[in-house]
Amino acid sequence: xxxxxxxxxxxxxxxxxxxxxxxxxxxxxxxxxxxxxxxxxxxxxxxxxxxxxxxxxxxxxxxxxxxxxxxxxxxxxxxxxxxxxxxxxxxxxxxxxxxxxxxxxxxxxxxxxxxxxxxxxxxxxxxxxxxxxxxxxxxxxxxxxxxxxxxxxxxxxxxxxxxxxxxxxxxxxxxxxxxxxxxxxxxxxxxxxxxxxxxxxxxxxxxxxxxxxxxxxxxxxxxxxxxxxxxxxxxxxxxxxxxxxxxxxxxxxxxxxxxxxxxxxxxxxxxxxxxxxxxxxxxxxxxxxxxxxxxxxxxxxxxxxxxxxxxxxxxxxxxxxxxxxxx
Amino acid sequence: xxxxxxxxxxxxxxxxxxxxxxxxxxxxxxxxxxxxxxxxxxxxxxxxxxxxxxxxxxxxxxxxxxxxxxxxxxxxxxxxxxxxxxxxxxxxxxxxxxxxxxxxxxxxxxxxxxxxxxxxxxxxxxxxxxxxxxxxxxxxxxxxxxxxxxxxxxxxxxxxxxxxxxxxxxxxxxxxxxxxxxxxxxxxxxxxxxxxxxxxxxxxxxxxxxxxxxxxxxxxxxxxxxxxxxxxxxxxxxxxxxxxxxxxxxxxxxxxxxxxxxxxxxxxxxxxxxxxxxxxxxxxxxxxxxxxxxxxxxxxxxxxxxxxxxxxxxxxxxxxxxxxxxx
Numbered sequence: 001x002x003x004x005x006x007x008x009x010x011x012x013x014x015x016x017x018x019x020x021x022x023x024x025x026x027x028x029x030x031x032x033x034x035x036x037x038x039x040x041x042x043x044x045x046x047x048x049x050x051x052x053x054x055x056x057x058x059x060x061x062x063x064x065x066x067x068x069x070x071x072x073x074x075x076x077x078x079x080x081x082x083x084x085x086x087x088x089x090x091x092x093x094x095x096x097x098x099x100x101x102x103x104x105x106x107x108x109x110x111x112x113x114x115x116x117x118x119x120x121x122x123x124x125x126x127x128x129x130x131x132x133x134x135x136x137x138x139x140x141x142x143x144x145x146x147x148x149x150x151x152x153x154x155x156x157x158x159x160x161x162x163x164x165x166x167x168x169x170x171x172x173x174x175x176x177x178x179x180x181x182x183x184x185x186x187x188x189x190x191x192x193x194x195x196x197x198x199x200x201x202x203x204x205x206x207x208x209x210x211x212x213x214x215x216x217x218x219x220x221x222x223x224x225x226x227x228x229x230x231x232x233x234x235x236x237x238x239x240x241x242x243x244x245x246x247x248x249x250x251x252x253x254x255x256x257x258x259x260x261x262x263x264x265x266x267x268x269x270x271x272x273x274x275x276x277x278x279x280x281x282x283x284x285x286x287x288x289x290x291x292x293x294x295x296x297x298x299x300x301x302x303x304x305x306x307x308x309x310x311x312x313x314x315x316x317x318x319x320x321x322x323x324x325x326x327x
Numbered sequence: 328x329x330x331x332x333x334x335x336x337x338x339x340x341x342x343x344x345x346x347x348x349x350x351x352x353x354x355x356x357x358x359x360x361x362x363x364x365x366x367x368x369x370x371x372x373x374x375x376x377x378x379x380x381x382x383x384x385x386x387x388x389x390x391x392x393x394x395x396x397x398x399x400x401x402x403x404x405x406x407x408x409x410x411x412x413x414x415x416x417x418x419x420x421x422x423x424x425x426x427x428x429x430x431x432x433x434x435x436x437x438x439x440x441x442x443x444x445x446x447x448x449x450x451x452x453x454x455x456x457x458x459x460x461x462x463x464x465x466x467x468x469x470x471x472x473x474x475x476x477x478x479x480x481x482x483x484x485x486x487x488x489x490x491x492x493x494x495x496x497x498x499x500x501x502x503x504x505x506x507x508x509x510x511x512x513x514x515x516x517x518x519x520x521x522x523x524x525x526x527x528x529x530x531x532x533x534x535x536x537x538x539x540x541x542x543x544x545x546x547x548x549x550x551x552x553x554x555x556x557x558x559x560x561x562x563x564x565x566x567x568x569x570x571x572x573x574x575x576x577x578x579x580x581x582x583x584x585x586x587x588x589x590x591x592x593x594x595x596x597x598x599x600x601x602x603x604x605x606x607x608x609x610x611x612x613x614x615x616x617x618x619x620x621x622x623x624x625x626x627x628x629x630x631x632x633x634x635x636x637x638x639x640x641x642x643x644x645x646x647x648x649x650x651x652x653x654x
Contacts, residue, residue, distance in 0.1 A: 030357055036447075051606045120363075272643060279378045279608040279639035312606035316599060316650055323647030 051312025065162030078148035092121035154188030164192030187248035238285030378639025386417035392489030405475035419448035481515030491519025514575035565612030
């Protein structure tokens with residue numbers, strides 16, 4: 001059990017509760033293996049394909065666990081979230097499944113495809129000017145006005161526990177892993193997965209992966225405290241959070257050995273390899289952990305490495321660009 | 328039980344035997360479902376993802392069943408196949424797994440990526456001039472010289488029974504289908520799947536799908552006998568066989584209601600939809616059945632439709648081209 005802030009603690013029990021809530025609702029995503037990836041990386045890699053999760057990313061696990069968990073304590077008629085990415089779609093889908101009203105706060109310049117996908121799940125999209133307004137303030141105001149609960153993207157015990165079920169399932173299927181790697185943004189995924197994996201296999205080594213430009217958690221671990229950086233420029237649009245979370249960082253500090261860094265070019269190369277050989281589409285953020293192993297950012301020789309492929313929401317025009325640049 | 332030529336018969340038993348041989352060797356591929364695909368098509372579609380099969384296509388089922396089955400009757404030291412596509416890789420992989428020598432006969436102008444993939448499995452590639460030489464003659468000569476057995480791409484009871492295991496697995500997971508659709512080339516896949524599906528669910532309706540240009544089986548069913556056409560021009564490079572098989576056609580005649588035709592543009596549109604929404608890569612030939620449902624080539628309203636996504640081996644440069652043309 002580990003302290004989260006002043007009064008909240010997170011334990012294996014919370015991950016098991018999340019797993020029960022998600023049973024029959026979230027997909028139990030398949031685990032992939034590629035002999036050629038192994039051969040080139042010099043280790044055995046098992047890929048947990050969360051790009052095949054509902055709404056296209058692991059985010060559904062946390063969002064559903066949060067809203068379902070809150071609804072066990074109180075009546076939840078309305079939820080609010082701010083996100084222009086996978087979290088928005090996860091919250092919108094959860095709200096639709098639970099018959100709850102959802103309001104998603106997005107910047108005015110969010111990609112039209114993301115806005116459309118969020119609306120397609122029935123959510124209301126409220127825009128804000130990212131240069132003049134604070135989305136946190138708007139979120140709190142909307143929560144008051146609509147008697148809604150806020151669904152944060154990572155810094156919440158329900159969210160962390162929900163994301164941890166990805167590692168629970170992976171280790172249930174492949175118990176004998178030496179390493180577990182996951183992409184790192186606000187650290188919700190890596191924190192939840194570290195808690196689950198260490199409970200199930202105490203000797204497992206946990207590493208996080210960030211894009212070179214978005215190295216806030218790398219810097220934070222080096223310094224021993226949370227460091228904030230300017231919004232990074234990287235194609236990994238899901239990994240552009242500027243600082244690890246307040247609740248997630250202590251868990252990362254305790255369980256995550258270190259953060260590996262990958263370049264945008266390594267992300268694209270790995271995305272294309274996985275598309276061509278494994279026949280699955282993973283977004284640039286989602287291949288970060290795979291890119292770190294493929295490009296040998298640490299010594300994994302002869303080891304068994306579990307990797308979370310965290311999402312698959314790629315704009316087709318962007319994908320066309322990656323493919324034409326790579327030729 | 329149905330007669331195949333003069334002395335060979337194919338029955339449910341052969342498909343069960345194939346299933347036993349493939350147990351633990353072939354992947355039991357997942358079944359996908361997309362609410363948005365359903366909504367737009369007006370029916371419920373279950374996709375059997377054979378693009379995620381070993382060597383990237385259903386072809387592995389037939390090739391393995393053939394070589395393993397022959398090896399139960401006689402010692403098999405060497406196998407020969409002619410193919411520049413998915414069958415080549417399936418035979419090469421099977422031979423590698425069984426410690427057998429493989430020779431693949433390919434046209435001199437086969438795509439370098441396919442040649443490399445086949446060699447990567449350890450097979451020897453023998454080239455022929457497709458304008459001056461007959462690959463069947465070369466195959467027979469090599470079989471004599473090397474005491475090898477020939478592994479035909481479709482017209483063989485072991486091959487047909489092997490391919491049928493895809494439908495066996497699909498109906499095992501989703502028993503209550505109204506329709507089963509599969510792409511049609513030499514008819515090995517549709518014949519095997521029809522045998523399996525009709526045994527498990529006698530009322531199921533079976534439809535095949537061909538590209539508009541490669542309508543040899545469509546014409547053959549209309550005429551009631553095998554018709555040959557010139558090599559068709561279509562992006563569905565796996566569906567360029569010019570005539571249904573001698574053994575497969577009687578099965579098609581008995582069980583397949585009719586053949587639907589799809590355009591190359593419909594194949595590309597469907598490939599991109601499946602890539603973007605289901606996050607899996609299927610080749611143009613492989614989406615033929617999905618394209619027929621998506622583009623409403625028959626009335627499936629309100630029905631439950633099983634579809635074989637037959638392969639996922641797409642050249643990345645070609646994929647980049649599809650994506651840029653579609654934008």
